[in-house]
Amino acid sequence: MTRFYSETEVVARIDELTPGRLHGFLRSRVVVPVEAGDGARYRDADLARLQLLCHLIDCYDLRDDALSLVMSLVDQLNTARGDMRAVMQVLAEQPDELRQRLHADIRARRG
Amino acid sequence: MASDPYAALGVARTATDAEIKKAYRGIAKTSHPDLNPDPAAQDRFKAASAAYDLLKDPEQRRRFDAGEIDAQGQERPQQRFYREHAEASGNPYAQGYGFEGDPDLSDVFADLFGRRGAGGFRQGRAGGFDMRGQDYRFSLQVDFMTAAKGGKTRVTLPEGGTLEVSIPKGVRDGQTIRLKGKGGPGAGQGAPGDAYLTISVAAHPEFRREGDDILLTLPISLDEAVLGGTVAAPTIDGPVNLTIPRGATSGQRLRLRGRGINGGDQHVELKIAMPPQVDEDLVRFMQEWRGTHGYDPRRGMKT
Numbered sequence: 223m224t225r226f227y228s229e230t231e232v233v234a235r236i237d238e239l240t241p242g243r244l245h246g247f248l249r250s251r252v253v254v255p256v257e258a259g260d261g262a263r264y265r266d267a268d269l270a271r272l273q274l275l276c277h278l279i280d281c282y283d284l285r286d287d288a289l290s291l292v293m294s295l296v297d298q299l300n301t302a303r304g305d306m307r308a309v310m311q312v313l314a315e316q317p318d319e320l321r322q323r324l325h326a327d328i329r330a331r332r333g
Numbered sequence: 334m335a336s337d338p339y340a341a342l343g344v345a346r347t348a349t350d351a352e353i354k355k356a357y358r359g360i361a362k363t364s365h366p367d368l369n370p371d372p373a374a375q376d377r378f379k380a381a382s383a384a385y386d387l388l389k390d391p392e393q394r395r396r397f398d399a400g401e402i403d404a405q406g407q408e409r410p411q412q413r414f415y416r417e418h419a420e421a422s423g424n425p426y427a428q429g430y431g432f433e434g435d436p437d438l439s440d441v442f443a444d445l446f447g448r449r450g451a452g453g454f455r456q457g458r459a460g461g462f463d464m465r466g467q468d469y470r471f472s473l474q475v476d477f478m479t480a481a482k483g484g485k486t487r488v489t490l491p492e493g494g495t496l497e498v499s500i501p502k503g504v505r506d507g508q509t510i511r512l513k514g515k516g517g518p519g520a521g522q523g524a525p526g527d528a529y530l531t532i533s534v535a536a537h538p539e540f541r542r543e544g545d546d547i548l549l550t551l552p553i554s555l556d557e558a559v560l561g562g563t564v565a566a567p568t569i570d571g572p573v574n575l576t577i578p579r580g581a582t583s584g585q586r587l588r589l590r591g592r593g594i595n596g597g598d599q600h601v602e603l604k605i606a607m608p609p610q611v612d613e614d615l616v617r618f619m620q621e622w623r624g625t626h627g628y629d630p631r632r633g634m635k636t
Contacts, residue, residue: 226474254425254426254470254471254472255472256472256473256474256533257471257472257473257474257488257489258473258474258535259476259486259487262489263474265425265472266413266418267415267418267419267424267425267426268425269413270413270414270415270417270418270419271415271418271419271426273413273415274365274367274414274415277361277365277367280358281358281361281362281365282362294428296367296415296419297419297426297427297428298428298429298430298431299430300415300416300419300420300424300427301419301420301424301427301428301429301430302430303420304419304420304421304422304424304427305445305446307420308422308446309445
């Protein structure tokens with residue numbers, strides 16, 4: 223079962239997060255929590271994302287548009303990395319003969 | 334972390350607060366695990382943030398310098414790294430990375446990984462051209478009964494205003510509902526985008542769900558178990574009469590046909606509940622009864 227946190231809990235758990243910051247993130251849709259009837263609920267993934275967002279602001283002075291751009295790239299990269307990991311795991315389970323053929327084909331394309 | 338927080342940050346013991354902060358930010362920039370996949374970077378970052386947590390507080394720093402506390406016990410209670418969540422399948426922020434528009438590969442790609450939003454959280458930018466509006470993706474938590482019986486709920490839109498949503502009867506945890514035309518406005522002549530709601534179903538204190546079947550654990554009294562009888566069993570549509578067979582036992586399952594969702598059944602698992610107090614009458618009766626009718630329910634167990 224997914225654990226959910228309220229806005230108050232989220233702000234209490236992340237030192238660098240203020241209500242103002244959080245509302246800014248919500249407005250720019252860089253964080254999209256779960257909507258329950260009586261308010262937003264945050265998942266562990268949202269908490270980790272909020273922590274990273276605070277870090278990007280505090281350490282890199284990123285603002286609004288730049289922050290959205292970086293998070294979009296981070297999401298693209300992580301999604302690609304997760305997909306690539308799945309592909310590699312499936313490949314690793316294939317018979318030697320098939321893996322060798324794929325290996326040769328990929329080498330031919332990517333050098 | 335290293336036993337010397339000053340060493341973890343690479344500063345002298347005489348460093349000013351500003352120098353400590355600067356050193357921490359320098360390490361954080363190069364070694365944050367969400368931005369640098371090297372495991373050594375992760376260790377460096379953890380050590381630096383634990384050290385910074387200790388030294389940024391003047392009182393803690395004074396006590397450490399005076400030898401009153403050591404550097405241990407200052408680990409951050411929980412360090413969350415986004416990457417662990419972001420790489421996992423089902424990450425709500427998963428985002429396509431360029432194959433969606435490839436005429437040759439988009440189908441291959443979608444077959445393997447499913448379809449994803451491109452730029453799920455970014456605002457569509459209006460320009461001097463026609464562009465379909467952005468698709469909105471929401472996660473929506475609904476209570477158990479609304480999911481089982483259907484109903485209406487509202488979601489708050491990020492730019493203000495609310496959207497009324499009809500939850501179809503029997504919606505499942507993880508299911509996505511598409512609301513055509515309820516996404517962001519299009520630019521120029523472009524049509525509005527769609528809104529996608531991924532549903533998570535909250536747990537119910539009594540009912541559980543297995544597809545369209547409902548599971549319920551129903552306590553019955555000792556006398557109901559022995560004698561059998563009719564009791565009221567809650568269902569998602571209100572209580573119905575359930576016949577308890579004579580000699581019912583804990584764990585026994587009874588079926589209420591058609592009382593689940595969309596033609597599913599409700600399964601009732603019986604649980605014998607003792608009376609709140611075992612009184613003298615019951616004790617006396619049981620002692621006599623045991624003398625002549627004792628039985629071993631554990632006979633035949635393999636271990």
